[in-house]
Amino acid sequence: MNPFVEYDVIIIGAGINGCMSAYHLHHGGLRVALVDASHIASGGSGAAGAFISPKISKAGLLKEIMTQAHSEALAFYTNTFPHHTLQKPLLHISKSAEEATTLRQFKKETQLLSTSIDEATWDLLTPQAHTSEAVYLSHGAVVNAQGICHALVEGIDFYPLHVEDLVQEEGKWRIGHLTAKHVILAIGAYPKLLSLPYLTLRGIWGHRIDIQTSTPLQTILHHFVSISPTSHEGVMAIGATHDVHFSPFNDCIYDLEAGRKELLTKASQTLDLKEVKIIRDYTGLRSGANDYLPILGGVVDAFATLARYPHLRHGKKVDPKEYVYYPNVTMINGSGGYGFVLAPYLAKRLKEYLVDKKPLNEELSPARFFPRWAKKS
Secondary structure (H helix, E strand, O other): OOOOEEEEEEEEOOOHHHHHHHHHHHHOOOOEEEEEOOOOOOOOOOOOOOEEOOOOOOOOHHHHHHHHHHHHHHHHHHHHOHHHEEEEEEEEEOOOHHHHHHHHHHHHHOOOEOOOOOHHHHHHEOHHHHOOOEEEEEEEEEEOHHHHHHHHOOOOEEEEOOOOOOEEEOOEEEEOOEEEEEEEEOOOOOOOOOOOOOOOEEEEEEEEEEEEOOOOOOOEEEOOOEEOOOOOOOEEEEEEEEEOOOOOOOOOOOOHHHHHHHHHHHHHOOEOOOOOEEEEEEEEEEEEEOOOOOEEEEEEOHHHHHHHOHHHHHOOOOOHHHOOEEEEEEEEEOEHHHHHHHHHHHHHHHHHHHOOOOOOOHHHOHHHHHHHHHHHO
């Protein structure tokens, strides 16, 4: 009797990237197991504001990807999970002179502009918000972060397992009593399961609060923090403020009260909030790549590659296709504060790679960080 449960793919990490990957691969016909040390959306994804907003940035690869990802995310959430998606206009207000310049350029290029801010929203804004450069978009959305993650993995096998290492036997990866040909690493900034000295991810601690308020906001706001429209129950989400200095891996406790105060202080710079009562806190760790691009691709075995091509240490170039990779391991990571925007885009490409045999975009591969590390090593 076979003591193992066999799958085509094991996905490690049940945040939005892991859950979205599980959804697309499952619907692509693969047998999928989802593994997490805790539960669905237990980390940074569960604490996300989950705003489906465009990234207002300068021209380049990141802008191209984010524009496409935003369009795909809006269509995916509104068509597939409308019960977890709230569509509303979006008002993005600049918080610096530099951002104001970027906003003015964005307004010249975007097709999403609405004609003017609705009067009800305008009346709720502070004088500071009134005088700042702003973009008012006709299409925005916010999703229920935890609700979406759970809905994505409905019907998919989930295992609450703490994975400490990956073992490969006879061409398959083994995790506890599970085996599969392919492994997807969707663990964010949490400790790596393979030796990846070339890959440094920014751990970004996030805090979001849900409040009850009598302020009747009907527009998504992005300013010093992001603010959701008020629900029928009078609930508004504020977040997620980022603390790059706090780490859950150090022996310290996050100051929840200070985080709440910071969120409300920043929100009050934008909006005249009335009768505020904090009803829930969400905290968790997100991950971002140092070049701000998301990560999707195969994982380089650093020391095996250096052993094969020692001249990499001297800055000599080798075609990334010739690197030594961990067999059948793919990473999806590095989305930072845009995880819910990027997840449908990245997971769809992952499905096309594993099921339809289409190549991945090499510019998003984690291998892009390897040559610089190899030279320094």
